[in-house]
Amino acid sequence: MSLTFATEQQVAVAAVRRACALTSSVFNKLVKNETLVKGDKSPVTVGDYSAQAVINTILGRAFPDDPIVGEEDAADLRVESGTALKNRIVELANETLVADLGIGEMAEWGLGPGQERIPEELLDAIDRGTYGGGRTGRMWTLDPIDGTKGFLRGEQYAVCLALIIDSKVQLGVMGCPNLPVDATKPDGPRGCIFVAVRGQGAHQTTLTGADPVPLQIPAFTSETLNFLESVEAAHSSHSFNDRVAELLAITRPPTRMDSQAKYCSLARGDGAVYLRMPTGVGYLEKIWDHAPGSILIEEAGGIITNSRGEPLDFGLGRTLGDNFGVVAAGKEVHSKVLAAVMQANKEEAEAKARSRV
Template identity: 65%
Template sequence: MSYAAEKQVAIAAVRRACILTSSVFNNLVKNETLTKEDASPVTVGDFAAQAVVNTILGRAFPNDPIVGEEDAADLRGDAATALRTRIVELANATLTAKLEAGEKEEWGLGPSGQQTTEQLLNIIDKGKHEGKAERMWTLDPIDGTKGFLRGEQYAVCLSLIVKTEGRTRVQLGVIGCPNLPSDLSNPSSPRGGIFVAVRGEGAYELPLHDPFSAPGRRLSIPKLTTDNLNLLESVEKAHSKLSFNEVVAKELGITKPPTRMDSQAKYAALARGDGGVYLRMPTGTGYREKIWDHAPGSLLVEEAGGKVTDSRGEDLRFDLGRDLGENYGVIVAGEGVHSSVLDAVKRALAKEKQGQ
């Protein structure tokens, strides 16, 4: 089926959230109104962006549940008065900004979009859904919090997951990357893009500030071989076992240094040909990846000609709740090299088990 309406709403929601988070960085982090070591800018941005996106989704698709990263429990007490006030101000300023191309007033946007504090807290709480439904959205309002604080890569990530013909799959993925250069090899190139994919319709990069002006650039992962691969991986060692990635790189004969960036911007970069492989192996036992960390990015890569599995070669599961269940690790690569990467990962895991 077509998801044209959902695509339009999702792009508009992610665009507004990107503008909001950029404003938070410029006003609270860059100008050092709060110190970079203080988590408050991230907290403000997370909650306000979730309020904006959930408002738009709630107006456009009132029956759809949302699986979001945040809930408003910590915002309701007296101790959170100042934080709550700032979040409400930011969310309302974003919602009531003038309508742009592709947006509709009935989504809660424009001058009449003002919300009360209680309305915004309740709409943030709509993200508490358990993650089991025939149709649901996933949202990560700021994916890559440390990248956000450094003024580097972070992403606003939204997806629509639908059960059709007995199978639950991501049908729509939208990722906003406010700081991603248009040319990764040239850091001074224009920054900011919205990456969107609908199952069966391809993956596209759109301009961040005017995403409805043109169809955008269709993304296609180039046909790479193990001779010219390099790894995309997290900046933070706590997020992925980077030492394991080094072993996999040796197994594949990769000599190029890895490209490191935070957030699902890695999925976006890989989908347009920046790097060949994204590996994310767990750093500890018992850790389960959250569905909002991979749902939109996985579809983006698949629609650009890539493949996404766990380290066993199994599809990622988006029907088990708020996490990916027993999926262990995530392997993302172009279709032509994925099997080689998977074999290398299995060899590296065997060596790790043997203590080599």
């Protein structure tokens, strides 16, 4: 393991880039009967599974001793009723793995012509992601498609991968195939990769790795402040954000966007604040939904905490534990937003107490 994580970065970028090519082509071919419904009711597509199969295959070859905390598992594909879906996933994953080597890619990562896997190997690759996480050791965390709902709508989603060592995120790589390269040109070229390495900063490239741009969260004035928030009202409280915006006298409307593309947009200054407060249904946030985004924000000069001002804890297992939400913003803005979040929380608690008497 090198301290600069040069190899890890190279492997992670290659894996995310291949997965982005796969998900883009799946979107174009996606048909309804290839969409399952998991226990949590989120749509799990052939894209989620095959992207996890590809990335875990690459990680398994490059770093055979590293465990992976991945969102998906292959249980539904190992039963009779999952056969058709499994066959489609095997075909797609293999198509992606055998594509010609690109710049910075190595055949020993299981890539290139002739590197087809048998179905069992690909299902096992998906199940490499069942690691439980924890306080110590080196592990990867993967969300093969974050923002599945955005993906299905043809809007924003992200392929998200992070390396965690002893509970601290050291490397984050996110691929956003539908994100405009330049937010001021929404109809311009799309598709970006975001990379952050602890202590080494953050940058964005195109999906092919071209045009690297270092990322630094810019300063915002009270007139330019705005929120980034989930499209899905079930994932974070829109009304809470409205109240915080009111307390901060924010006039610009929020930008709604699925997935960790919100962290990417924040890191390059497309929006000023990412606020994700729980909706009160007891949902625990997952580490793969925040690990790469959190290091991107920190390396772009920002701060990310929960609504109590505490750092997110990536050492608790597959989840972030008790859900006190997420507040991410540039350094100066973060403290102001946090104060307003605490005020809004206090108001909510008081209103609740009043309704009880």
